[in-house]
Amino acid sequence: SKAHVVIVGGGFAGASAAKTIRKLDDSIKVTLIESNPRYLTCPGSNWVLGGLRDLESLGFGYDQLALHYGITVIHERVTAVDAEKKSLRLSNRQTINYDRLIMAPGIDFRWGDIEGYDAAVAEYIPHAWKAGQQTQTLASLVQAMPDNGTIAIVAPANPFRCPPGPYERASMLAYYCRQHKPKAKVLILDHKRGFSKQDLFVEGWKQHYGYGTHAALIEWQSIADNPVIALAAKSKTLQTDFGDQIKADVLNVIPAQKAGLIAQQAGLCDDSGWCPVRPVSGESTLRPDIHVIGDAAIQQPIPKSAFAATSEAKVCAFAVVDLLNERELSEPVWVNTCYSLVTADHGISVAMVYKLNEAGEISALAGAGGVTEHTDRQSLYLESRYAMGCYDSITRNTFS
Numbered sequence: 123s124k125a126h127v128v129i130v131g132g133g134f135a136g137a138s139a140a141k142t143i144r145k146l147d148d149s150i151k152v153t154l155i156e157s158n159p160r161y162l163t164c165p166g167s168n169w170v171l172g173g174l175r176d177l178e179s180l181g182f183g184y185d186q187l188a189l190h191y192g193i194t195v196i197h198e199r200v201t202a203v204d205a206e207k208k209s210l211r212l213s214n215r216q217t218i219n220y221d222r223l224i225m226a227p228g229i230d231f232r233w234g235d236i237e238g239y240d241a242a243v244a245e246y247i248p249h250a251w252k253a254g255q256q257t258q259t260l261a262s263l264v265q266a267m268p269d270n271g272t273i274a275i276v277a278p279a280n281p282f283r284c285p286p287g288p289y290e291r292a293s294m295l296a297y298y299c300r301q302h303k304p305k306a307k308v309l310i311l312d313h314k315r316g317f318s319k320q321d322l323f324v325e326g327w328k329q330h331y332g333y334g335t336h337a338a339l340i341e342w343q344s345i346a347d348n349p350v351i352a353l354a355a356k357s358k359t360l361q362t363d364f365g366d367q368i369k370a371d372v373l374n375v376i377p378a379q380k381a382g383l384i385a386q387q388a389g390l391c392d393d394s395g396w397c398p399v400r401p402v403s404g405e406s407t408l409r410p411d412i413h414v415i416g417d418a419a420i421q422q423p424i425p426k427s428a429f430a431a432t433s434e435a436k437v438c439a440f441a442v443v444d445l446l447n448e449r450e451l452s453e454p455v456w457v458n459t460c461y462s463l464v465t466a467d468h469g470i471s472v473a474m475v476y477k478l479n480e481a482g483e484i485s486a487l488a489g490a491g492g493v494t495e496h497t498d499r500q501s502l503y504l505e506s507r508y509a510m511g512c513y514d515s516i517t518r519n520t521f522s
């Protein structure tokens with residue numbers, strides 16, 4: 123009988139794994155379980171805030187994966203995993219058995235760090251850290267705020283989904299405000315002491331948004347030693363540990379994160395809230411025959427990005443196919459690339475290749491990556507076009 127691989131989560135990680143397994147060995151039956159019939163990508167969702175793209179254009183369905191690769195797609199929520207019986211329960215009460223399970227549920231939030239901020243409040247004080255209604259809500263709140271309004275973005279501590287994401291978001295909001303509300307301000311309150319591509323962002327902010335001057339459209343402030351501990355939704359006020367009160371017209375609070383709920387329930391997370399895995403296969407160190415890929419997995423120093431998620435998915439798919447065919451595992455290589463837009467025509471990027479070192483840990487390959495090197499106008503313009511190209515190719519590669 124055919125081996126059955128079940129994949130939970132049809133985001134960049136899960137969809138890529140499903141497709142890759144079927145391409146490598148079409149004798150393996152693959153079932154992909156994803157609650158939503160349509161996936162909205164987080165990549166590109168900051169561009170919606172800048173007015174460069176509409177949310178609908180970031181949507182992808184699963185018909186092509188079913189049609190072209192013979193993947194069985196089920197739109198239900200997985201409610202329980204039984205690692206002993208190797209079976210899953212779905213929200214429609216169906217039970218599904220697997221030979222190997224790949225979990226790719228993405229992230230959930232650590233509600234409770236900030237008093238007064240929870241999933242219900244986030245519907246109108248959005249984090250917008252999963253693309254969807256909240257992305258639109260954030261855009262609408264910014265459009266409706268006073269011309270000299272302040273937007274406060276609270277950026278989370280490491281590790282979190284998309285390290286350059288909050289700073290691209292600040293850039294895109296400033297890009298919008300420069301055209302429509304030039305007296306506005308985007309204030310980033312950061313639970314870190316520094317951030318991804320910091321020099322390149324700051325250089326861009328100086329060029330376009332008066333960064334560092336009294337008329338700056340963007341301000342960045344580290345609150346690593348003075349974290350936000352409470353939020354008053356009615357008055358849109360944040361309170362920090364030292365008792366500072368910060369009031370804004372629009373609050374965008376991005377909470378600290380952990381692996382998606384079903385990974386916690388399945389016993390795949392350690393005390394950090396994320397899932398420890400063997401790098402070579404993505405197999406859980408806590409539960410046999412279950413693999414974890416994408417944002418939910420601990421794959422440091424690889425960042426939690428869509429691009430990295432597809433790379434982890436491919437490494438895992440190769441390993442699963444080898445394991446099911448009782449072959450030796452091959453040596454993995456991972457790649458990550460993250461583009462960010464500072465304006466519509468100013469892009470920056472980071473890229474890296476990773477391999478296992480002698481100690482068996484994932485490590486960045488020296489000389490194989492880096493950040494944007496050429497910062498003349500034409501090069502930055504080209505990078506903004508590569509950003510769009512990268513989006514098109516990664517989504518096409520994953521969903522068709």
Ligand code: FAD
Pocket residue numbers: 130131132133134135136155156157158161163164165166167168198199200201226227228229250251252253283284287291382383384415416417418426427428429430431459460461
């Ligand atoms: P997800 O994309 O979150 O997919 C998980 C899926 O699992 C979801 O569809 C969910 O519905 C499903 N699921 C969860 N639990 C269950 C369950 N119990 N049953 C059934 N289904 C379930 N990355 C880049 O590379 N480039 C970028 O430019 C970029 N920009 C970003 C901008 C923003 C604002 C944000 C927030 C993120 C950005 N990212 C970017 C990061 C990227 O979105 C994530 O790293 C990526 O989505 C991770 O993929 P994943 O498959 O692990 O998780």
